[in-house]
Amino acid sequence: MADSNVSIIPMIEVNYQKLSPAERRVADFFISNRDDSADLSAHTISEKLFISEPTLSRFAKKCGFKGYREFAYRYKNQTLKPRQSVTCSVKKVLSVYDDLLDKEYNLIDEKQIDRIVDYIGKYERVMICGKGSSGFAAEEMEIRLMRVGVNVDSVVNSDRMRMQSVFMDKKCLVIGMSMSGTAKDVLYMLEMAHKNGAKTVLITSYRNERNESFCDEVVLVPATNRMDQGNSISPQFPFLVVSDIIYTKYMEQNQYMKETLHDSTLKALGMEDNDEIIYSKGL
Incomplete structure (x- = not known):
């Protein structure tokens, strides 16, 4: 895998189309998550999203990880976090451009x-x-x-x-x-x-x-x-x-x-x- 400190959100997004509907629910959750202190254990996430733990494992592997445990660890330790939404239209556009450049890195x-x-x-x-x-x-x-x-x-x-x-x-x-x-x-x-x-x-x-x-x-x-x-x-x-x-x-x-x-x-x-x-x- 790449540097463990970089964001893995771009890797979720580029693999999104090949995910099943249940796996996409997992992807949507991690892309939009704003709670840094959230419990990301397989048991907690599977109950929260009404999916099975094997679904989490398949999701992680399709995103290029050995399993869900590695994915959750990398997600917790990434440096690039999803940005807070803003109300000003100009700032919103500039924020998206900034986010795209961060993802390009x-x-x-x-x-x-x-x-x-x-x-x-x-x-x-x-x-x-x-x-x-x-x-x-x-x-x-x-x-x-x-x-x-x-x-x-x-x-x-x-x-x-x-x-x-x-x-x-x-x-x-x-x-x-x-x-x-x-x-x-x-x-x-x-x-x-x-x-x-x-x-x-x-x-x-x-x-x-x-x-x-x-x-x-x-x-x-x-x-x-x-x-x-x-x-x-x-x-x-x-x-x-x-x-x-x-x-x-x-x-x-x-x-x-x-x-x-x-x-x-x-x-x-x-x-x-x-x-x-x-x-x-x-x-």
């Missing part, structure tokens, strides 16, 4: 990010796909990588995803973005590309065993309730954070050359002296 796998950065430098062509808000994040990632010399393109149209999947091969890296992990066209492109020998990466908020069968890397990002529906927080935010981390890591390799390419694109756009630069795919 717990989910990020730096060695995995390093592998993806290596893929970007290794493969001849990079294709990034997404639908809706995920598509906007895909286009943003494309623009940033293109400006430092990566042969990259983004595709946000369903028909184009399916057509482009035919041309993906062992020389290609395909990155898919789907908050829910269920976007059919994105998954289709990743699966077909994988069959054709391409390297595949899925960035999502939910772990799914089927997706892992055709994705070489599954990058987990944090989410809040109904975030994929664009409730009060933009679904692009977690994708943009991961994109920034990947971009920063990529820039660290041969930094002088990449910064020179970046500056050259500014000059080509006539923006080198502007304090405010608006990036537009149409430019």
